[in-house]
Amino acid sequence: MKTKKDIILLGSTGSIGESALRLIRENRDKFNLIGISAHNNVKLLSEIVNEFDVPNVVLSNEKNAKDYFGKYELNVGSLCLIDLAKIKCDIVISGIIGMSGLHAAYTAINYGNDLAIANKETLVSAGKFFINKSKEKNVKILPVDSEHSAIFQCLNNKNISRLDHITLTASGGPFLNTPLEYFKNIKPQDAIKHPVWKMGKKISVDSATMINKALEIIEASVLFNLSSNKIDVVVHPEHIIHGLVHYKDGSVIANLGLPDMITPLSVALSWPNRLDLKLKKMSLVNINKLTFFKPDLDKFPGLKLGWDTLQSPYCSPVVLNASNEIAVDCFLKNKIRYTDIFNIVDETLNFYNPTKPQNLDDVIEIDKIARKHALKFTNKVD
Amino acid sequence: MKTKKDIILLGSTGSIGESALRLIRENRDKFNLIGISAHNNVKLLSEIVNEFDVPNVVLSNEKNAKDYFGKYELNVGSLCLIDLAKIKCDIVISGIIGMSGLHAAYTAINYGNDLAIANKETLVSAGKFFINKSKEKNVKILPVDSEHSAIFQCLNNKNISRLDHITLTASGGPFLNTPLEYFKNIKPQDAIKHPVWKMGKKISVDSATMINKALEIIEASVLFNLSSNKIDVVVHPEHIIHGLVHYKDGSVIANLGLPDMITPLSVALSWPNRLDLKLKKMSLVNINKLTFFKPDLDKFPGLKLGWDTLQSPYCSPVVLNASNEIAVDCFLKNKIRYTDIFNIVDETLNFYNPTKPQNLDDVIEIDKIARKHALKFTNKVD
Numbered sequence: 001m002k003t004k005k006d007i008i009l010l011g012s013t014g015s016i017g018e019s020a021l022r023l024i025r026e027n028r029d030k031f032n033l034i035g036i037s038a039h040n041n042v043k044l045l046s047e048i049v050n051e052f053d054v055p056n057v058v059l060s061n062e063k064n065a066k067d068y069f070g071k072y073e074l075n076v077g078s079l080c081l082i083d084l085a086k087i088k089c090d091i092v093i094s095g096i097i098g099m100s101g102l103h104a105a106y107t108a109i110n111y112g113n114d115l116a117i118a119n120k121e122t123l124v125s126a127g128k129f130f131i132n133k134s135k136e137k138n139v140k141i142l143p144v145d146s147e148h149s150a151i152f153q154c155l156n157n158k159n160i161s162r163l164d165h166i167t168l169t170a171s172g173g174p175f176l177n178t179p180l181e182y183f184k185n186i187k188p189q190d191a192i193k194h195p196v197w198k199m200g201k202k203i204s205v206d207s208a209t210m211i212n213k214a215l216e217i218i219e220a221s222v223l224f225n226l227s228s229n230k231i232d233v234v235v236h237p238e239h240i241i242h243g244l245v246h247y248k249d250g251s252v253i254a255n256l257g258l259p260d261m262i263t264p265l266s267v268a269l270s271w272p273n274r275l276d277l278k279l280k281k282m283s284l285v286n287i288n289k290l291t292f293f294k295p296d297l298d299k300f301p302g303l304k305l306g307w308d309t310l311q312s313p314y315c316s317p318v319v320l321n322a323s324n325e326i327a328v329d330c331f332l333k334n335k336i337r338y339t340d341i342f343n344i345v346d347e348t349l350n351f352y353n354p355t356k357p358q359n360l361d362d363v364i365e366i367d368k369i370a371r372k373h374a375l376k377f378t379n380k381v382d
Numbered sequence: 383m384k385t386k387k388d389i390i391l392l393g394s395t396g397s398i399g400e401s402a403l404r405l406i407r408e409n410r411d412k413f414n415l416i417g418i419s420a421h422n423n424v425k426l427l428s429e430i431v432n433e434f435d436v437p438n439v440v441l442s443n444e445k446n447a448k449d450y451f452g453k454y455e456l457n458v459g460s461l462c463l464i465d466l467a468k469i470k471c472d473i474v475i476s477g478i479i480g481m482s483g484l485h486a487a488y489t490a491i492n493y494g495n496d497l498a499i500a501n502k503e504t505l506v507s508a509g510k511f512f513i514n515k516s517k518e519k520n521v522k523i524l525p526v527d528s529e530h531s532a533i534f535q536c537l538n539n540k541n542i543s544r545l546d547h548i549t550l551t552a553s554g555g556p557f558l559n560t561p562l563e564y565f566k567n568i569k570p571q572d573a574i575k576h577p578v579w580k581m582g583k584k585i586s587v588d589s590a591t592m593i594n595k596a597l598e599i600i601e602a603s604v605l606f607n608l609s610s611n612k613i614d615v616v617v618h619p620e621h622i623i624h625g626l627v628h629y630k631d632g633s634v635i636a637n638l639g640l641p642d643m644i645t646p647l648s649v650a651l652s653w654p655n656r657l658d659l660k661l662k663k664m665s666l667v668n669i670n671k672l673t674f675f676k677p678d679l680d681k682f683p684g685l686k687l688g689w690d691t692l693q694s695p696y697c698s699p700v701v702l703n704a705s706n707e708i709a710v711d712c713f714l715k716n717k718i719r720y721t722d723i724f725n726i727v728d729e730t731l732n733f734y735n736p737t738k739p740q741n742l743d744d745v746i747e748i749d750k751i752a753r754k755h756a757l758k759f760t761n762k763v764d
């Protein structure tokens with residue numbers, strides 16, 4: 001019997017990559033890293049290749065290839081990233097943020113690989129196509145972010161007809177207690193300071209605007225086949241409860257844990273089994289208090305877009321995601337104000353109402369057009 | 383295909399019986415009540431017979447039989463109670479408190495009936511015999527109290543090797559914030575005011591001394607085959623989280639819900655399915671805050687007996703349970719002080735160390751002797 005799982009890690013140098021490598025490093029008897037990719041960070045990529053002895057290596061941005069010093073051959077360019085995802089393995093981890101990871105993740109499924117996905121944007125924009133393809137190919141899509149992993153762990157498919165609703169928790173981000181009148185002066189350096197999770201800049205800003213949670217609503221709808229009225233969001237600053245499943249008999253099943261990406265990653269990579277990770281144990285006595293609040297939609301209007309766009313599930317989520325990526329990028333470059341992020345997303349959603357995409361190419365086309373419109377609105381900001 | 387489950391309800395006039403009848407009343411398309419028993423309350427028993435059209439009726443205390451007015455024949459006496467449990471059905475609910483329910487519950491299993499058990503004392507005193515018999519007869523023992531139902535719902539048998547520990551929550555009872563120096567003056571009327579649950583007097587006092595939780599530790603050990611070091615207790619006054627299962631990968635699965643016995647009863651009667659109960663929905667936003675504390679073993683020394691007696695799992699739990707029943711009874715009759723309850727239990731445990739029981743008769747014999755000793759200590763109290 002094969003005892004190790006073969007893993008391909010797309011996006012090995014980002015925050016998900018870092019957690020995945022920590023997990024694999026500490027469980028070398030369970031996992032075998034057979035392929036990795038990075039986009040820019042060729043130094044770290046080389047180090048990972050040498051540490052984990054990874055035979056299949058891809059750098060998607062060819063510009064930095066000359067600095068590679070890994071002991072296996074380097075393949076360069078985005079087509080090689082697609083080829084990497086085709087290699088037969090037990091599970092592909094998609095840790096590439098934004099839309100760049102879309103094709104590679106889809107290819108993984110299309111070639112019969114299970115997919116552990118940490119990439120919200122992919123499921124938000126093209127979720128239905130992913131789910132349909134995964135059913136066709138009989139492969140699993142395993143969520144890696146803590147909220148969806150929580151729901152995944154608490155849902156019992158046998159009881160799905162008795163599901164009342166699910167609750168996604170939100171830390172509330174760094175501006176939970178900041179008065180609305182200060183919001184226009186929020187700077188990028190304030191927005192990327194997330195109170196709970198150490199994450200990339202884009203995701204940290206999404207968390208600060210709570211558009212992160214809007215994307216998660218859409219993601220949950222896709223992953224668990226739920227209509228928008230079955231998904232609730234509660235602000236929970238301690239972020240110990242990651243998600244709850246409410247059944248119609250009054251039972252609520254929840255997933256809790258200290259914030260550590262390694263746990264949901266481990267769940268995805270081992271399911272239906274679990275690993276022994278020797279982590280710090282969660283103690284409710286030490287935590288002492290868990291609090292819960294209704295999200296403030298005046299301060300975080302972006303959150304509402306999660307439910308709103310689910311009314312037209314095949315198109316608006318793509319526009320939401322694309323315009324948000326543009327707006328956040330402009331905010332991080334100090335071109336627009338924090339409060340403009342929502343305005344640009346909202347204007348783009350109102351202006352551009354594409355027809356329902358029929359395939360992945362349509363999604364990419366809609367995404368491209370939405371970005372153009374968003375950029376146009378960004379330039380209009382004074 | 384049979385669509386209704388045939389139910390026998392032992393102890394139909396107590397608090398468990400009341401909840402069970404509410405559940406059956408609201409789900410007449412799912413359940414068919416084919417047998418009931420009561421001990422004293424012949425008026426209520428008669429009403430239940432007439433309302434639910436129950437053909438098999440037992441009154442275990444013959445004294446009150448003359449007042450029976452149900453439309454089916456009444457069978458009288460404790461032997462008839464045993465016969466009732468023998469009738470083939472889908473599930474027997476044991477809602478009889480104390481040791482009186484022991485034989486009938488055991489008979490239910492021995493005759494191949496699944497058993498929904500709300501009777502701590504039975505599992506504490508004779509749990510191993512129940513578990514072994516249920517395995518032999520291939521029947522299920524389904525916990526009905528909220529804490530064990532919580533653990534039952536959260537445990538995934540596939541992951542049992544990766545279980546780190548479980549946490550049972552305790553409301554802390556009415557004296558959680560009462561200073562220790564006032565404990566000697568606590569009166570029965572104070573002790574039976576439980577802050578969360580409406581329960582019988584005996585259980586309310588157990589909750590006030592936290593000996594209730596000691597019994598639950600033993601019960602959990604038996605039901606889920608856990609050693610004492612795998613069972614933690616946390617005081618959680620809001621009593622919204624009923625139990626937690628901590629896995630070695632850092633994931634914690636918890637069961638939450640508004641306090642209502644009907645939910646765990648419904649879980650036991652429908653498992654692995656669930657019912658649609660139209661209950662008030664739990665809202666974390668309305669609850670706002672959940673708090674957690676370390677139990678104060680100076681104020682509640684009885685709690686520690688749960689772990690202590692698990693060191694000799696075949697005997698001391700019987701003595702603990704028996705001596706506690708005597709002490710609580712004397713306290714409720716104003717014969718001893720609140721603080722004497724623990725002292726009497728502790729003295730009995732220290733004085734009487736029986737040999738390991740080999741069968742149910744041994745358990746009953748040990749129980750009887752322990753009661754005598756406890757009563758002796760009770761009479762010595764000045």
